[in-house]
Amino acid sequence: MRTERNLTRLDRVFARLDREPERPAHLDVPRMSRHRVALLSATLGFYLAIVWLVVTTSWLVRLDWQVMFFRPYQQWSGIHWFVDYYVVLGQRGPTAVMVAAWLGWRSWRQHTLRPLLTLGASLLLLNVTVGAAKIGMGRLGPHYATTIGSNEMGLGGDIFPSGHTANAVVTWGILAYLASTPRARRWLSALSAVTSLGVGLATVYLGTHWLSDVLLGWAAGLLVLLALPWCEPVIARAEDGLLDLRDRWRSRRPVPVPAPTAPVPVQVPLAARPAASQDDEAAAARDAVTAARAPRPPAYLAPGPHGGRSERTPVTPVGSRRPPHADRLPRGTAASATRPLAGG
Template sequence: MRTEPKLRRLDRVFARLDREPERPAHIDVPRMSRHRVVLFSGTLAFYAAIVWAVVVSSWLVRLDWQVMFFRPYQQWPQIHAFLDYYVVLGQRGPTAVMVAAWLGWRSWRQHTLRPLLTLGTALLLLNITVGAAKYGMGRLGPHYATVIGSNEMWRGGDIFPSGHTANAVVTWGILAYLASTPRARRWLSALSAVTSLGVGLTTVYLGTHWLSDVLLGWAAGLLILLALPWFEPLIARAETAILAVRDRRRSRRAVPVPVPVPVDAPVPTLSPVAAAEGETAPAREPVGAARAPRAPVYLAPGPHTTRAERTPVTPVGSRRPPHSDRVRGTASARPMAGG
C-alpha cells in the first residue's frame, strides 16, 4: 500500500515560501461594519475623556504624579536593562523596518501591493494625528515637570499622547488587521495587544511618560486601526494606479527595437539570349554567409581565348560562319618556322 510521505516542518516552511501563481481570491478586505463603528465611537469618546481629565487636572493628573514619585525604575532595578531593549518594540524606525520586510514578502508572494500600502497609510495617519496632538497640547514629561500637581500642558512638550505606545499598537496591530484567516487574526490581535501594553508600561517604568500619556497612546493607535476600512477604496485605487504604471513600463521595454537590414547585393539578371537557351541565374548568397575562396585570375583553369577569336553573339545568332579547321577554345595549328 503506497502512502504519501509526511512533510517535515522544514518542508512545510519552504512550501510556504513558494510564490503563489496568481493573486489569491480569498483575501478578505475588512469593511466598516456596524460593530466596528461602535468600537470606533467608544474609543473616540475614551480619547476625549482622557484629554479632558488631563486638561482640568482631575484625579488622573494626581495619579500621574503618584506614579512618578513612586519611581518604578528604582523599585525594580533588576529589570531595567531588559526593558531598555524591550521599549525598542515601540520605536517607529526599527519596528517599521521589521514589519515592512514581512509585509513586503507577503506582497511579493501574493502579487498584491495592499499590505505595504496599508502599512504606509496607517503610519501616515499615525504621524498626522499623534504628531498634531503632541505639538498641539505641548505637555512636558515627568523628567521636565516644573510644578508639582500641575498637568504641564501647553509648555512646549511633545509627550501627550505616548508615541511609543501608539506606534506599538499600529505597527503590530497591522499584522492582525492584514491576517488572512480568522485564527491568525485572533492570535496576532492578542500578541499585538500584549506587546503594545508592555511597551506602554515600560515607558512609565522608565519615567519617560505619564500614565495618562500611555492611556491616550493606546486610544490613538486603536482609532487608526479601526478607521483603516474607510481608506480601503483609496488603497485599492492607489494599487491599481501603481500596477498600471508598472505595466506601461514593462510594455515599453518589451517592444523590439527594429534592426537595420543591410542592403542586399543586386539580383543578377539574364540576357535575352541566355534566357532563351534555358540558363538560370546564379543563386544569391545569403547575407553573412561564408563565401568560398576564389582562385586568383592568373590561376583560372581552362583554356583562354583572345577577344578577337570569340564569336560575337547577337539575339539573331552568330554572324561569323563556322570554321571547320578551327576548334573553339584551342589555339590554331601553325607551321613552326625555322629548321
Template sequence: MRTERNLTRLDRVFARLDREPERPAHLDVPRMSRHRVVLFGATLAFYLAIVVAVLVTSWLVRFDWQVMFFRPYQQWPEIHAFLDYWVVLGQRGPTAVMVAAWLGWRSWRQHTLRPLLMFGTALLLLNVTVGAAKIGMGRLGPHYATVIGSNEMWQDGDIFPSGHTANAVVTWGILAYLASTPRTRRYLSALSAVVSLSVGLTTVYLGTHWLSDVFLGWAAGLLILLALPWFEPLITRVEAVIFRVREAWRDRRAGTTAPAPEPVPAPVGVPAIVQQRPSAGGEAPAREPVGAARTTTRPPAYLAPGPHTARSERTPVTPAGSRRPPHPHADRVPRGAASARPMAGG
C-alpha cells in the same frame, strides 16, 4: 527496501516556500461593520475624556504624579536592563523596517501591493494625528516637570500622547489587520495587544511618560486601526493605477528595446556586369545590369533547366538486364574465330 522518510516540520516549511508565488482567490478584507463603528465611537470618546481630564487637572493628573514619585525603576531595578531593550518594540524606525520587510515578502508571494500600501497609510495617519496632538498640547514629561501637581500643558513639550505606545499599537496591530484568516487575526490581535500594553507600561517604568500619556497613546493607535477599512477602496484604486503604470512601462520598454530588422547590404567589391538585349526595329540594344531587380526568378545553377518533380512524385524505373558494366575489350574477336573481313573481288 523502503527509502522514503517522514517530512519534518522544517521540511514542510521549506517546501511551502519553494512553491510558486500565487495570489489567494479570496482575501479576508475587513469591512467597516456596525460593530467596528461602535468600537471606533467608544474609543474616540475615551480619547476625548483623557484629554479633558488632563486639561482640567483632575484626579488623573494627581495619579500621574503619584506614580512618578513611586519611581518604579528604583523599586525593581533588576529588570531595568531588559526593559531598556524591550521598549525598542515601540520605536518607529526599527519596528517599521521589520514589519515592512515582512509585508513586502507577503506582497511578493500574493502578487498584491495591499499589505505595503495599507501599512504606509497607517504610518501616515499615525504621524499626522499623533504628531499634531503632541505639538498642539505641548506637555512636558516627568523628567522635565516644573510644578508639582500641574498638568504641564502648553510647555513646548512633545510627550502627550505617548508615541511609543501608539506606534506599538499600530505597527504590531497592522499584522493582525492584514491576516488572511479570522483565526490568525485573533491570535495576532492578542499578541499585538500584549506587546503594546507592555511597551506603554515600560515607558512609565522608565519615567519617560506619564500614565495618562500611555492611555492616550493606546486610544490613538486603536483609532487608526479601527479607521483603516474606510481606506480600503482608496487602496484598491491606488493599487490598480500602479499596476497599469507598470504594464504601460513594460510595453514601452519592450517596444523600444526590440531590435529593428536590418536591410540586407549589397555585395561590396563585385563589378556590375552589363548584358545586352536585342531590341526590335533595329534600335540600339538596351543594357541591363545583372544586379538589377527582375520579376522572373531563375532556378539555381545546380539544377538543370526544365520542370523538376519531387522524388516522391517520380515513377520508379527498374533497369533491364544486368547491372554489371560492359567489359572494356568486348569488341575484340577471340582467337581462332573467323574474321568478319569483307572478301575482295567478285
C-alpha cells in the same frame, strides 16, 4: 546569437504579480461594519475622556505624579536592562523595517501590493494624528516637569500622547488587520494589544512618559487601526494606478530586434562528393584565393640605360666634385673607336 533582453529584478517582481492579477479569494478585506463603527465610537469617547481628565487636572494627573515619585526604575532596578531592549518594539524605525519586510514577503506570495500599501497608509495616519495632538497639547514629560501637581499642558512639550505606545499598536496591529483567517486575526490582535501595553508601561518605568500618556497613545493607535477600512478604496485605486504606471513604463522601453544570421552551410563528407564536383570546388577555391590577393602596383622605371652606382658622378649645386679626365669619354660613345689598343 542571444537576442532576448535580460530581465531586471523589478521586471521579475512585476512578472510575479502578473501571474495572478486579481486578489486571492481567501483574503478577507475588513469592512466598516456596525460592530467596528461602535468600537471606533467607544475608543474615540475614551480618547476624549483621557484628554478631559488631564486638562482639568483631575485624579488622573495626581496618579501620574504618584507614579513618577514612586520611581519604578529604582524600585525594580534588576530589570532595567530588559526594559531598555523591550522598549525598542515601540520605536518607529526598527519596527517599521521589521513589519515591512514581513509584509513585503506577504505581497510576493499573495501577488498583491495591498499589504505594503496598507502599512504605508496606517503609518501616514499615525504620524498626522499623533503628531498634531502632540504639538497641539504641548505637554511636558516627567523629566521636564516644572510644578508639582500640575498637568504641564501648553508648555511646548511633545509627550502627550505616547508615540511609542501608539506606534506599537499600529505596527504590530497591522499584522492582525491583514490576517487571512478570523482565528489568526483574534490571536494577533491579543498579541499586539499586550505588546503595545507592555511598551507603554516600559516608558512609564523609565520615567519618559506619564501614565496618562500611555493610555492616550494606546487609544490613538487603536483609532488608526479601526479607521483603516475607510482607506481600502483609496488603497485599491493606488494599487491599480501603480500597476498601470508599470505597464506604461514597460511599453515605452524599446523592443530589441533580432540581428540577421547567416545560413550555416551543410558540410558534406569529402568521400561522398563526386570527382567532378571536387575539381570544380578546387578551381573555385583557387580563383577565390587569387582574387583575394591584392594586385601589385606597376613599377615605373626611368627610360634609358642605367649605369652602376660607381659610374655616377655626384652632382652638387656648384658642379661635380671630380676633376675632368682627358681619357673619359662622353656617355654613349663607342669605346673601341677612340680608345687605343694596348700591346702593339
